[in-house]
Amino acid sequence: MFSKTCEYAIRALLYIAQQSDAGHKVGFRQIAQAIDAPEPFLAKILQDLTRKGLLQSAKGPNGGFFVAAMDISLAAVVRAIDGDKLFSGCGLGLPNCSETNPCPIHQQFKSVRAQIQKMLQSSTIGDFNDLIAQGLVRLKSA
Amino acid sequence: MFSKTCEYAIRALLYIAQQSDAGHKVGFRQIAQAIDAPEPFLAKILQDLTRKGLLQSAKGPNGGFFVAAMDISLAAVVRAIDGDKLFSGCGLGLPNCSETNPCPIHQQFKSVRAQIQKMLQSSTIGDFNDLIAQGLVRLKSA
């Protein structure tokens, strides 16, 4: 569904959002530990998210990552990392699949895509702060 | 959503099903042409599908690929090629995500997965024979 990169990005943002909510900046090592991601790979992803404005960073002592806007949708994150193939692409990979030129599963797929989009559009990175803080949901396995 | 391999596999099976329905065996070159897939790559996929029993093949003159069972579900095809990650995996990639140990989007994802599964389970490779024969749906772009 999502690329590994995108999975790490979402998990990282949810963690940083919760930490920001609690008033803390966090370094990438701490984030990597919290979401169980490879440190240098995650660092690249965080750089990318920062460049794209979904995340803020501060250098130097007491620096780290934090989020300024809790109302960024998960759809925006997915779009930033994986593009909008998930939201608009053909299920069978046809470049010019459309209503007038449909693949066999065009209609069925359209409705699946709509549900996915609805789900991702209606959740924001800040929506899970409390659940995460209370330990009711997890961002890593171990 | 699906791997490229899986997209080719579905498109190929739908084409072969329709051709079988019309009483024709088809060679892999013809299939590649009909669904716009790289010939040798497709050949590998067809071999795999044949080994797994989703497809039949005959060697020699007048040989080619054909399907014996029109009632194979698209879900079975996806499962054979991409495994059941799509049907049972965690949206955020957590290996042991579960009801009692959920990721933040566990419930939402569950419902999306159910809809995808329903869609793929309720369509078979033979369901599109007529639409394809009539040219009302497409298996390639050009």
Next chain:
DNA sequence: TAAATAAAAGATATTTTTGTCTTTTATTTA
């Protein structure tokens, strides 16, 4: 039985994704 046909199998190549390591730049604070 020989020739032609077509899939099967095996080896190899390319591209993309995922992951790692090192150096540089910016910021803070003592």
Next chain:
DNA sequence: TAAATAAAAGACAAAAATATCTTTTATTTA
């Protein structure tokens, strides 16, 4: 201002997915 801190940037490496090419095996038919 110097030292420490932490992200940014760049080069590199490994693995997986995608794609290609050649040889072998099985089948049919003339």
